[in-house]
Amino acid sequence: MALNIADLFEHAVDAAPDNRALKVGERVVTYGELEREANKLAHYLASRGIGAGDHVAVYAKNSVEHVVAVLAVVKVRAVNINVNYRYVEGELNYLFDNADVVALIHERTYAPLVAACAPNHERLTTFVAIPDVLDPDNDADLSPFGGVTLEKALEGQSEERDFGERSADDLHIIYTGGTTGFPKGVMWRHEDFWRVLGGGIDFYTGEPLEEYDQSKQATDPRMVTFPLSPLMHGGAQAGLLMHLFAGHLTVLEPKFDAQRTWEIIEREQVQLIFMTGDAMARPLIEEYERKAATGTPYDGSSLFAISSSAAIFSPPVKERWMAAFPNSVFTDSVGASETGFQGMGMQDKNAISHDGPVVGLGPASVVIGDDDHVLDLATNVGRIGRLGRGGSVPVGYYKDPEKSAKTFLQIDGERYSVPGDFVRIETDGRVTLLGRGSNCVNTGGEKVYPEEVEMAIKGHPAVYDCLVVGVPDDKYGQAVAAVVQPRDGQTVELEELRTFLRASLSGYKLPRALTLVPEIPRNATGKAQYPKAKQMALATRSGRTAAEVPDADAAM
Numbered sequence: 001m002a003l004n005i006a007d008l009f010e011h012a013v014d015a016a017p018d019n020r021a022l023k024v025g026e027r028v029v030t031y032g033e034l035e036r037e038a039n040k041l042a043h044y045l046a047s048r049g050i051g052a053g054d055h056v057a058v059y060a061k062n063s064v065e066h067v068v069a070v071l072a073v074v075k076v077r078a079v080n081i082n083v084n085y086r087y088v089e090g091e092l093n094y095l096f097d098n099a100d101v102v103a104l105i106h107e108r109t110y111a112p113l114v115a116a117c118a119p120n121h122e123r124l125t126t127f128v129a130i131p132d133v134l135d136p137d138n139d140a141d142l143s144p145f146g147g148v149t150l151e152k153a154l155e156g157q158s159e160e161r162d163f164g165e166r167s168a169d170d171l172h173i174i175y176t177g178g179t180t181g182f183p184k185g186v187m188w189r190h191e192d193f194w195r196v197l198g199g200g201i202d203f204y205t206g207e208p209l210e211e212y213d214q215s216k217q218a219t220d221p222r223m224v225t226f227p228l229s230p231l232m233h234g235g236a237q238a239g240l241l242m243h244l245f246a247g248h249l250t251v252l253e254p255k256f257d258a259q260r261t262w263e264i265i266e267r268e269q270v271q272l273i274f275m276t277g278d279a280m281a282r283p284l285i286e287e288y289e290r291k292a293a294t295g296t297p298y299d300g301s302s303l304f305a306i307s308s309s310a311a312i313f314s315p316p317v318k319e320r321w322m323a324a325f326p327n328s329v330f331t332d333s334v335g336a337s338e339t340g341f342q343g344m345g346m347q348d349k350n351a352i353s354h355d356g357p358v359v360g361l362g363p364a365s366v367v368i369g370d371d372d373h374v375l376d377l378a379t380n381v382g383r384i385g386r387l388g389r390g391g392s393v394p395v396g397y398y399k400d401p402e403k404s405a406k407t408f409l410q411i412d413g414e415r416y417s418v419p420g421d422f423v424r425i426e427t428d429g430r431v432t433l434l435g436r437g438s439n440c441v442n443t444g445g446e447k448v449y450p451e452e453v454e455m456a457i458k459g460h461p462a463v464y465d466c467l468v469v470g471v472p473d474d475k476y477g478q479a480v481a482a483v484v485q486p487r488d489g490q491t492v493e494l495e496e497l498r499t500f501l502r503a504s505l506s507g508y509k510l511p512r513a514l515t516l517v518p519e520i521p522r523n524a525t526g527k528a529q530y531p532k533a534k535q536m537a538l539a540t541r542s543g544r545t546a547a548e549v550p551d552a553d554a555a556m
Contacts, residue, residue: 021244031247053171062133066130079173101124171188233524332359407420462487
């Protein structure tokens, strides 16, 4: 057997076929049922000539069928391509072309967009429409592109697991969220994906697991886990697979809703939730506090682990969570589509960092200096560098050798993934995450990392959410600009905000321009959309705007 995603799932099926695998709404499927449905769809794909190395896109919200589709693709050694269901026609055309997609498994509600795109892609000849989890009666026309329903595709297909031997070298591609540009396909070998994203190492000790270690746990009492993000993103997909490999029950929802989330946590006795920073944490804790104020609080006593990753979990919001759940374990996890897990910080209410998430570096994670050499953590406390990871790293970006060469570096005979996240080295092998270097604002020669400023701004009582970007400045090259979503019924003034921030930030880090917006641009998981935020900031400018402060203040 191989260290392959399909094999690892099948080991859990064999160990505990009657375990509950997924619950979506009122629907529950066991590991055995999930396996049989995936086998039938895999046989249909094979009947269409789809096999090893072919690229199959999955275009759907969270649902049982979405999971079935991902498993069916890897069972025939094809390559799964994740599709953002919020994409418009142009973005879909880019992805289908860039990824060389030959088959598409999509929710039926997206059929009009599929029909518009299909004629542009000669390779794309197989279409399977799955029910829309939020609109199951949708009967959009599939005939313009020759699509079939999932029900029709599965008719007469075998439930047997009679596929050929697989390889640890099979590819699994995760397309990045595209927060700073066009999405890029990160190519992972299955074994490497498992090692850094699927639980193939002990995240605390760095010890590698053996092939059957996770499935051996499947007969033990299992957890109820609830990833709140869409499976179309790599982090949620990896979390799902990691728990499927170990026989846990994963609860999924097609749409994030704070009230419904708490109702599910209470009803299902959820023990572990994954969320994306403040974009989810803030509405969740506000709903929890609202209900508690009525005298009939939600029962969240089953929650023992609360994990955040991929976006800022700010100190003010974190403090509210810790007050509400004093006995729960809180973690900030650091990683990227190009690196997998890089580090984790156990958060304590008495030691919350106000500069950024502070994490202990995980196995094979390193900090790389400006000279492209690995820094010794013990002798470089306080120094800023790029966060990287060695060991199990991706093959590269699909069809992009130039960007691959810039991200995947050969240093002293070892290959590292260095996507551009900057950190400050702290004591005891820990680092403070400062943010993506591509978003760094260079103002008068000083580097300002947006996430540090965002953390401070979010402490302002009138601020609900914010992003920080750099805008052109005649004298200093760039100026720090804050795009702020105020709380309902409140407003924010630039000078008052700057006064508030002076207690925690150096003068050159203070925003010199302020744009108030009804909603901060974020993708479905809560990840920041910095290009859109910059457009918002620039839209308020006409030369120098009245909101900008005098030039002299920038040098403070």
